[in-house]
Amino acid sequence: MNRPFFYQVRKFYNKSILLLIFLLSFIACVPFFFIVFFVFQKGLGVLNLSFFTQLPPTPDENYGGLANGMVGSLKIVGLACLLGVPWALFLGVFLSEKPQHKIAQSLRFVVDLSISVPSIVIGIFVYSFLVSLFGFSAYAGSFALLMILIPIVAKSTEEILKMIPHHIREAGLALGIPKWKVIFRIILPGTLTMLLSGVILALARIAGETAPLLFTALGNHFFSKSLGEPTATLPVQIYEFSKSGFPNLENMAWGGALVLISFVFLINFGIRFFLFLLRSRNLS
Amino acid sequence: MKKTLIEVKNLSAWFKKNQALSEVNVEIEKNKVVAIIGPSGCGKSTFIRCLNRLHEEVEGAFLKGEVLLEGKNIYDSSEDPALIRRKIGMVFQKPNPFPGMSIYDNVAIGLRLNGMKKRSLLDERIEQSLRSAGLWKEVKDRLNYSGLSLSGGQQQRLCIARALAIQPFVILMDEPTSALDPVSTGWVEELLQKLKKQVTVVIVTHNMQQAARVSDRIAFFIDGKLIEYNKTSRFFTKPESPKSEDYITGRF
Numbered sequence: 001m002n003r004p005f006f007y008q009v010r011k012f013y014n015k016s017i018l019l020l021i022f023l024l025s026f027i028a029c030v031p032f033f034f035i036v037f038f039v040f041q042k043g044l045g046v047l048n049l050s051f052f053t054q055l056p057p058t059p060d061e062n063y064g065g066l067a068n069g070m071v072g073s074l075k076i077v078g079l080a081c082l083l084g085v086p087w088a089l090f091l092g093v094f095l096s097e098k099p100q101h102k103i104a105q106s107l108r109f110v111v112d113l114s115i116s117v118p119s120i121v122i123g124i125f126v127y128s129f130l131v132s133l134f135g136f137s138a139y140a141g142s143f144a145l146l147m148i149l150i151p152i153v154a155k156s157t158e159e160i161l162k163m164i165p166h167h168i169r170e171a172g173l174a175l176g177i178p179k180w181k182v183i184f185r186i187i188l189p190g191t192l193t194m195l196l197s198g199v200i201l202a203l204a205r206i207a208g209e210t211a212p213l214l215f216t217a218l219g220n221h222f223f224s225k226s227l228g229e230p231t232a233t234l235p236v237q238i239y240e241f242s243k244s245g246f247p248n249l250e251n252m253a254w255g256g257a258l259v260l261i262s263f264v265f266l267i268n269f270g271i272r273f274f275l276f277l278l279r280s281r282n283l284s
Numbered sequence: 285m286k287k288t289l290i291e292v293k294n295l296s297a298w299f300k301k302n303q304a305l306s307e308v309n310v311e312i313e314k315n316k317v318v319a320i321i322g323p324s325g326c327g328k329s330t331f332i333r334c335l336n337r338l339h340e341e342v343e344g345a346f347l348k349g350e351v352l353l354e355g356k357n358i359y360d361s362s363e364d365p366a367l368i369r370r371k372i373g374m375v376f377q378k379p380n381p382f383p384g385m386s387i388y389d390n391v392a393i394g395l396r397l398n399g400m401k402k403r404s405l406l407d408e409r410i411e412q413s414l415r416s417a418g419l420w421k422e423v424k425d426r427l428n429y430s431g432l433s434l435s436g437g438q439q440q441r442l443c444i445a446r447a448l449a450i451q452p453f454v455i456l457m458d459e460p461t462s463a464l465d466p467v468s469t470g471w472v473e474e475l476l477q478k479l480k481k482q483v484t485v486v487i488v489t490h491n492m493q494q495a496a497r498v499s500d501r502i503a504f505f506i507d508g509k510l511i512e513y514n515k516t517s518r519f520f521t522k523p524e525s526p527k528s529e530d531y532i533t534g535r536f
């Protein structure tokens with residue numbers, strides 16, 4: 001059976017499958033490269049200082065920027081993260097550490113379901129419960145994004161913590177460390193890199209959400225003075241300007257798209273760099 | 285003079301409906317090494333995990349009976365399991381360093397989380413623990429490497445150092461050398477003899493020679509029951525139970 005001929009056939013088979021895998025992976029990445037390429041090509045020319053400092057132009061003006069949308073997005077996404085990330089981490093810890101608990105089981109069900117709720121539905125929900133009472137505001141926008149963020153981060157946290165075998169926790173307990181300290185001082189720091197990857201993914205997702213913001217933060221042609229007012233955001237501006245039909249506004253939209261992509265990249269690299277610094281400090 | 289440190293009274297333990305230990309009675313003397321032996325699944329691990337209250341951490345596990353440490357029942361409702369576990373250290377069968385933590389931090393974490401903050405004190409205690417575990421020479425120049433960067437045997441000695449660092453006066457070991465090479469195993473056995481001066485050791489082992497070499501007493505289990513508890517020399521030369529004899533001679 002082990003004749004050289006069969007070995008050659010196997011080798012060839014092995015190589016073709018490897019080639020196929022490589023090709024398919026490459027094809028999967030192609031749209032990404034195209035998106036980045038087009039966004040850079042169309043958006044780069046628009047970017048200048050005033051793009052980051054000025055309000056959007058009217059259709060017949062040839063200057064202006066998306067400063068209010070950037071500030072608005074930062075505020076709304078920032079607030080959602082500030083409230084949502086710790087909340088979701090605690091929820092994830094609860095789901096993974098008390099898997100059999102009655103409340104955990106129903107919460108897990110809710111989390112699994114809400115991950116699959118389309119974001120526009122969340123937008124309508126927040127619209128009919130919050131906006132109809134208090135009006136459009138950055139708060140309402142943050143709340144809608146919060147509802148998208150929490151289940152994603154909670155689920156990824158739960159899955160990551162479940163990967164740490166039980167005997168690691170027992171090793172902590174056996175040192176006379178109370179259970180909650182084992183989780184928050186040993187297990188969570190030990191999985192920080194993975195946990196933050198989950199957070200980055202969720203952050204990238206909510207930073208680009210448009211539909212729920214249309215129903216909640218609405219938009220604003222100017223800077224909003226407080227979180228209680230309708231607030232401009234980048235995704236909504238991109239949406240509106242790109243379908244406006246005016247070339248100068250469409251260009252603004254491309255510029256906005258470039259800023260949005262770069263923002264997510266920067267956050268991603270920023271967090272990884274922070275982790276790198278943390279590690280090199282801890283390990284020295 | 286005989287000095288009892290741990291007294292186990294009518295200890296029975298269950299995993300849900302499955303009984304793993306029944307009516308075990310043992311007295312463990314201070315500064316002795318007790319080896320727990322018996323066929324796979326007979327309840328050795330369960331037994332030592334009852335001595336530091338880890339058994340109750342398993343979903344659906346419970347027990348009946350008493351474990352007296354210096355005369356006080358560790359299962360008394362007023363006892364804090366965390367405080368008990370500080371007095372009774374444990375080394376597991378599989379090496380389990382904490383993920384994402386340096387060699388230094390692995391040994392330091394127990395001390396830090398129990399309130400020792402001073403760097404000089406920590407440094408001293410960590411060197412001492414790593415030396416005791418026979419790992420110091422290999423890791424002293426890379427204390428800030430990840431604990432998981434060590435080989436399996438080195439990881440196990442790291443776990444021993446981690447358990448020693450908080451200076452417990454009882455150490456439970458669950459087949460600590462099953463992942464070690466003969467040289468490291470020799471190290472650990474030598475360590476046991478040194479440790480005996482300060483601590484009491486309960487060690488689970490499948491290796492008869494090891495049990496004979498390191499222990500003063502043997503506890504032999506079958507099917508969750510304590511078949512014989514005897515001086516090591518007596519156990520191997522004149523066992524009381526015919527089952528022990530069968531087991532020693534490999535006729536089990």
Ligand SMILES: Nc1ncnc2c1ncn2[C@@H]1O[C@H](COP(=O)(O)OP(=O)(O)OP(=O)(O)O)[C@@H](O)[C@H]1O
Nearest residue numbers: 299302303304323324325326327328329330331342
């Ligand atoms: N986590 C668990 N859940 C349910 N049953 C368990 C669990 N751990 C052990 N048992 C059962 O309890 C009994 C005793 O197991 P234990 O682990 O104490 O055996 P052991 O003597 O340490 O075996 P080994 O030498 O193979 O390590 C076995 O019947 C086993 O199936």
Ligand SMILES: [Mg+2]
Nearest residue numbers: 328329330458
């Ligand atoms: Mg075992």
